[in-house]
Amino acid sequence: MIRKLAWDEELAGRLIDERKTADGALMPILHALQETFGYIDRAAIAPIAEALNISKADVHGVISFYHDFRAAPASGRALKLCRAESCQAMGCEDLIDHLRRAHGLTPDSETDGALRIETVYCLGNCALSPAALIDGAPIGRLTAAKLDALVREAGQ
Ligand code: FES
Incomplete structure (x- = not known):
């Protein structure tokens, strides 16, 4: 981080x-x-x-x-999930459903938890959709299994 x-x-x-x-x-x-x-x-x-x-x-x-501006210090790790066109075509909404169903995590909700999930629109990594950033580091071809691992690592 x-x-x-x-x-x-x-x-x-x-x-x-x-x-x-x-x-x-x-x-x-x-x-x-x-x-x-x-x-x-x-x-x-x-x-x-x-x-x-x-x-x-x-x-x-x-x-x-603006979503990106915070009025208080952020806690935990930041996972930015792209929900723009290319990532949508490659299933990012299914991944977001998975986060909700399997872990009770919802993007852009105020949380003090160990993993903060934020929506972004195009990270410039469309070739590797669905794309995300974890604490600023790019992740490509995101899968439910990769998300599960990130949630586990964050201790959420
Ligand atoms: S649309 Fe997701 S990285 Fe470009």
């Missing part, structure tokens, strides 16, 4: 300052915070709003609209 830094107001402030004059600065700022800390702390909302001269509600709205 890629370790993220603990939340740091000063570093967050620097990341905001370095990007605040860019065109469409909000998304690069949010991505930088998420990339660095693994989530966007509530404490960042006011300084972002101030730096960009927008409302705190606008910042909060964007954070909650």
